[in-house]
Amino acid sequence: MLAINDLHVAYGHAEVLHSLNVKVQPNEIVAIMGRNGMGKTTLMKSLMGIVPTKSGSVTMDGKELGALKSYERVARGLAYVPQGRMIFSHMTVQENIETGLVAHGGKDVPGDLYELFPVLLEMKGRRGGNLSGGQQQQLAIARALATKPKVLLLDEPTEGIQPSIIKDMARTLKKIRDDKGLSIIVSEQVLSFALDVADRVLVIENGEIVRDEAREGIDAAQIAKYLSV
Numbered sequence: 001m002l003a004i005n006d007l008h009v010a011y012g013h014a015e016v017l018h019s020l021n022v023k024v025q026p027n028e029i030v031a032i033m034g035r036n037g038m039g040k041t042t043l044m045k046s047l048m049g050i051v052p053t054k055s056g057s058v059t060m061d062g063k064e065l066g067a068l069k070s071y072e073r074v075a076r077g078l079a080y081v082p083q084g085r086m087i088f089s090h091m092t093v094q095e096n097i098e099t100g101l102v103a104h105g106g107k108d109v110p111g112d113l114y115e116l117f118p119v120l121l122e123m124k125g126r127r128g129g130n131l132s133g134g135q136q137q138q139l140a141i142a143r144a145l146a147t148k149p150k151v152l153l154l155d156e157p158t159e160g161i162q163p164s165i166i167k168d169m170a171r172t173l174k175k176i177r178d179d180k181g182l183s184i185i186v187s188e189q190v191l192s193f194a195l196d197v198a199d200r201v202l203v204i205e206n207g208e209i210v211r212d213e214a215r216e217g218i219d220a221a222q223i224a225k226y227l228s229v
């Protein structure tokens with residue numbers, strides 16, 4: 001589905017991602033774990049074409065994305081829920097979701113998005129900025145899904161979210177995967193969430209993938225060592 005091959009990304013002369021190789025299968029949920037500053041956000045931004053690639057390739061369904069602008073990547077089926085959610089706080093919930101519809105020229109918010117997130121239907125006329133952190137996260141995911149992605153990227157979705165809601169988020173993401181048949185790449189620091197949601201767990205350390213393990217039979221203590229400061 002999505003293949004990252006020998007990807008190098010740099011800010012000026014400082015290379016931050018060194019030869020990353022990751023393959024994500026259809027319907028697979030992959031968690032990329034790592035401490036602050038290890039390169040998770042840089043990877044997400046480079047996949048979306050927000051940060052330029054130094055060398056290497058990213059393909060989706062075998063087609064190279066490298067030269068494409070962000071909006072073209074969205075049209076090809078990549079969607080992004082950025083760290084901090086970045087919802088439009090002065091726009092209503094409905095208007096926020098509608099910004100995702102332009103990718104395919106749709107006009108109305110599909111009902112299944114409101115079925116997935118009933119609270120957004122209840123609050124569709126409210127300003128995004130008036131929602132709680134958990135509700136804003138649902139809104140950011142709904143906005144991304146409105147672009148009808150094949151691969152959904154989420155950058156630290158649990159950041160600033162109450163622990164009681166984090167379990168619901170894992171359940172919702174798996175339901176989205178099952179219902180819509182898409183692949184998900186999620187960057188995370190919360191191990192329990194990653195173990196809940198992912199089929200495969202990768203660890204990124206100083207811009208390199210140092211572990212790549214199937215969820216089944218994973219040694220959680222080994223992964224936790226990479227996350228403690």
Ligand SMILES: Nc1ncnc2c1ncn2[C@@H]1O[C@H](COP(=O)(O)OP(=O)(O)OP(=O)(O)O)[C@@H](O)[C@H]1O
Binds near residue numbers: 016034043
């Ligand atoms: N715009 C930038 N210019 C220069 N260096 C940057 C820039 N953004 C990030 N970096 C550096 O790149 C490295 C990776 O940062 P990145 O934000 O990708 O890490 P992260 O794993 O997402 O961490 P966090 O959890 O804090 O978001 C860090 O050393 C960081 O200082």
